[in-house]
Structure formats: structure tokens, C-alpha cells
Amino acid sequence: MSLTDGDVALLARQAADLLDPASDVRIEPADPVDPYRFGSQSWVVRTPVANVGASAEDSAAELLARLVDQMSTYGDEAAPFYGRAFPACPGHRHPARAVVDGSEVVLRCPETDHEVARIRPAVPA
Numbered sequence: 001m002s003l004t005d006g007d008v009a010l011l012a013r014q015a016a017d018l019l020d021p022a023s024d025v026r027i028e029p030a031d032p033v034d035p036y037r038f039g040s041q042s043w044v045v046r047t048p049v050a051n052v053g054a055s056a057e058d059s060a061a062e063l064l065a066r067l068v069d070q071m072s073t074y075g076d077e078a079a080p081f082y083g084r085a086f087p088a089c090p091g092h093r094h095p096a097r098a099v100v101d102g103s104e105v106v107l108r109c110p111e112t113d114h115e116v117a118r119i120r121p122a123v124p125a
């Protein structure tokens with residue numbers, strides 16, 4: 001099963017809601033003229049923090065993990081949400097790391113490698 005543009009929109013919204021429910025997120029075809037230019041259908045997800053590539057070949061968990069990981073904030077003074085660690089790593093000032101675990105996304109502390117949160121993608125695997 002491959003992701004549709006509706007799936008990508010749902011996952012983009014899910015990731016953006018974790019950062020800030022008021023945040024704006026948009027998806028666009030990676031190539032507006034030829035949507036299949038990169039092999040499979042692909043998109044660019046424009047989040048307040050980063051532009052993130054998405055492909056129909058991604059699993060829901062892979063795309064959600066990539067979105068959360070690339071939206072990670074803290075150190076870049078030029079970035080929106082500067083100084084706020086996202087995704088949160090409870091008790092720490094650094095952001096957690098997002099990794100795929102089967103059909104879910106696990107947030108792990110980069111120091112202790114402990115699981116701090118588990119996210120089920122809004123789109124079924």
C-alpha cells in the first residue's frame with residue numbers, strides 16, 4: 001500500500017500538531033509538472049520549521065518519523081520555536097530522536113537511548 005496525498009496531509013498535520021496546533025502546514029507536489037519525476041509520486045511538506053520530502057513509497061511511520069525528526073528544534077537561533085526542544089525529551093533540554101519501530105514512531109533520548117514517547121501514525125500501516 002502506498003501513501004496518497006490525503007495520507008501525506010494527515011501525517012503532516014499530525015506532526016505539526018505535536019509542535020504547535022496553530023501552526024500552518026502545506027503539501028505540494030515535488031514537481032508540479034510531472035508528479036512522477038522522482039520515480040514514485042512525491043511531495044514537499046512545508047512546515048514552520050523545515051521543508052520535508054515525502055514519497056508514496058514511504059510507510060506512514062517512516063514519513064511521520066522523518067517529519068518529526070526534521071522539524072526538530074532547539075539549537076538554530078534563526079529557526080522559529082528557537083530554544084524549545086522539539087520533540088520534547090522530558091527532563092532534558094535537548095530534543096528527542098524520532099525512529100521507526102514497526103508501524104509506530106518511537107521518540108528516544110539521544111543520551112540514554114530510553115524511549116520517551118510512542119506515536120501511532122494517523123494513517124494505518
Ligand SMILES: [Zn+2]
Pocket residue numbers: 089090092094096108109110111112
Ligand atoms: Zn534526553
